[in-house]
Amino acid sequence: AQSVTQLDSHVSVSEGTPVLLRCNYSSSYSPSLFWYVQHPNKGLQLLLKYTSAATLVKGINGFEAEFKKSETSFHLTKPSAHMSDAAEYFCVVSELDDGGSQGNLIFGKGTKLSVKP
Amino acid sequence: NAGVTQTPKFRILKIGQSMTLQCTQDMNHNYMYWYRQDPGMGLKLIYYSVGAGITDKGEVPNGYNVSRSTTEDFPLRLELAAPSQTSVYFCASSYSGGVSQPQHFGDGTRLSIL
Numbered sequence: 001a002q003s004v005t006q007l008d009s010h011v012s013v014s015e016g017t018p019v020l021l022r023c024n025y026s027s028s029y030s031p032s033l034f035w036y037v038q039h040p041n042k043g044l045q046l047l048l049k050y051t052s053a054a055t056l057v058k059g060i061n062g063f064e065a066e067f068k069k070s071e072t073s074f075h076l077t078k079p080s081a082h083m084s085d086a087a088e089y090f091c092v093v094s095e096l097d098d099g100g101s102q103g104n105l106i107f108g109k110g111t112k113l114s115v116k117p
Numbered sequence: 118n119a120g121v122t123q124t125p126k127f128r129i130l131k132i133g134q135s136m137t138l139q140c141t142q143d144m145n146h147n148y149m150y151w152y153r154q155d156p157g158m159g160l161k162l163i164y165y166s167v168g169a170g171i172t173d174k175g176e177v178p179n180g181y182n183v184s185r186s187t188t189e190d191f192p193l194r195l196e197l198a199a200p201s202q203t204s205v206y207f208c209a210s211s212y213s214g215g216v217s218q219p220q221h222f223g224d225g226t227r228l229s230i231l
Contacts (some may be wrong), residue, residue: 009157032216043121043207043222044160051217090159094216105220107159 002027002095006108014116019063019078021111023091026072033074034092035065038110044090050074061085086115119143123208123223130198130230138193138226140208148211149191150175150220151183153204160207166191167214198230 007022025031032051036044048059055067065076074091091108124139142149147168152160152175162175166185180202182194191210195202205227209220 004159034219036222041224043224044209044220045222046219049217049219092159104162105160107161109157109159 002031002093002106004091004093004106004108006089006091006111008111009109010112010114012114012116013081015083016080019076019081019085019113021076021089021091021113023074023076023108024072025074025091025093027093027095029095032094033065033067034094034105035059035063035074035076036090036092038088038090040087047076047089081113081115083115083117086113088112121208121210121221121223123206123226125226126224127227128229130195130228132198132200132230134198135194135196136198138195138206138208138228140191140193140223141189142191142208142210142221143189144210144212144221145188146210146212146221147188148214148218148220149185150209150211151181151191151193152207152209153177153202154207154225155204163193163206195228200230202228203230204228 003026005024034049035047038044048057050057050067058064063078088110093106121142150165151163154160161177164183166172205225207225208223211218211220
């Protein structure tokens with residue numbers, strides 16, 4: 001069964017410093033992987049997705065993630081944090097269900113990113 | 118382009134009351150989903166629908182019902198509200214159910230059962 005582990009529940013960085021949010025996954029097959037961001041009192045917004053093409057995926061707002069099959073990781077990075085990046089981030093894996101027809105999303109528990117001025 | 122719209126945004130219910138959470142999307146997506154989000158947890162799938170007239174249970178369906186009479190609308194009904202159903206509810210949609218299809222989310226309904 002697939003699962004997602006976000007290794008940090010809370011990450012705090014200073015504005016202008018790099019961001020690293022860690023995610024490990026467990027999957028029986030070749031998964032699709034996503035990062036979503038959730039700002040306070042808002043829904044989830046897609047940041048980026050990996051679907052077995054290039055292993056380095058670029059997303060919106062300067063974020064990127066690298067798929068490493070050997071490490072079963074899909075960490076999210078950004079070179080320089082901005083105050084507006086403060087939010088909760090979810091790593092998500094998608095696999096076909098038992099019937100082979102439906103992609104089910106499995107969510108990590110989330111990492112709350114705080115950005116200090 | 119409104120995307121996925123959920124109403125109401127906030128609601129307080131008494132134990133045993135019933136209510137319907139509304140969800141509509143204007144992207145002509147075939148697939149729609151209902152999730153709940155509890156503090157410190159990721160989202161859990163309640164029900165989903167692959168098209169009008171077709172619904173199926175997700176991971177945590179107990180205490181909820183859904184219907185899908187049109188492509189646009191996917192309401193979620195709580196028949197007998199219980200404190201365990203206090204949560205934030207998100208509706209989402211996607212064009213298809215393929216593993217690479219991202220889902221588009223509404224802003225959520227924050228529901229408290231007292």
